[in-house]
Amino acid sequence: DGGITQSPKYLFRKEGQNVTLSCEQNLNHDAMYWYRQDPGQGLRLIYYSQIVNDFQKGDIAEGYSVSREKKESFPLTVTSAQKNPTAFYLCASKSQPRNQPQHFGDGTRLSIL
Amino acid sequence: AQSVTQLGSHVSVSEGALVLLRCNYSSSVPPYLFWYVQYPNQGLQLLLKYTTGATLVKGINGFEAEFKKSETSFHLTKPSAHMSDAAEYFCAVSEWGYNQGGKLIFGQGTELSVKP
Numbered sequence: 528d529g530g531i532t533q534s535p536k537y538l539f540r541k542e543g544q545n546v547t548l549s550c551e552q553n554l555n556h557d558a559m560y561w562y563r564q565d566p567g568q569g570l571r572l573i574y575y576s577q578i579v580n581d582f583q584k585g586d587i588a589e590g591y592s593v594s595r596e597k598k599e600s601f602p603l604t605v606t607s608a609q610k611n612p613t614a615f616y617l618c619a620s621k622s623q624p625r626n627q628p629q630h631f632g633d634g635t636r637l638s639i640l
Numbered sequence: 641a642q643s644v645t646q647l648g649s650h651v652s653v654s655e656g657a658l659v660l661l662r663c664n665y666s667s668s669v670p671p672y673l674f675w676y677v678q679y680p681n682q683g684l685q686l687l688l689k690y691t692t693g694a695t696l697v698k699g700i701n702g703f704e705a706e707f708k709k710s711e712t713s714f715h716l717t718k719p720s721a722h723m724s725d726a727a728e729y730f731c732a733v734s735e736w737g738y739n740q741g742g743k744l745i746f747g748q749g750t751e752l753s754v755k756p
Binding site for chain 2: 531533558560567568569570572575577585615617619621623625626627628629630631632633634636
């Protein structure tokens, strides 16, 4: 079945450490997105990518970095510059037409040790 | 700028009662609208979408929503609530404009509780 796979499900970060969250899709979608979800704050866009080798900052990009070397993969790195990384992170993808919905993975929960 | 407002961060209904979750949007152009559901510790699942055509949209799990342009609303309803409907619901509008990358603007979410 086609879908989006996020790994790991749970992740712990030590102070000063960078961690990378994986997102892989086999839906042949061009666009991919990373969101951060905090209780009571809905979803906030971190980065998005419309095509391979190109990506744009979302509303809260500071302290995060991404790459898009392959169409299927859009990993997110939470750097040590992100001082409050504890959150639920969601990856999504969509096909080109504007009227198509975004499809979501099951998320990664990041906590601080 | 486009925006989405969900009225009520928490809604509680009895099993078998009508579910009504409110969503209002602002957009200067015809919007594309979506409702998603999220169960604890899971991703978002698409319930239904409005793009063009019929203003009453039917989705999965017995939910439906009606696009009312004059009221700039896209409220989600279900005639009879089931315990399994307890979840968080998000309304979203597709951001308009050149090179917006298919971004969605989400409401803050409404948590639905269903009492036995």
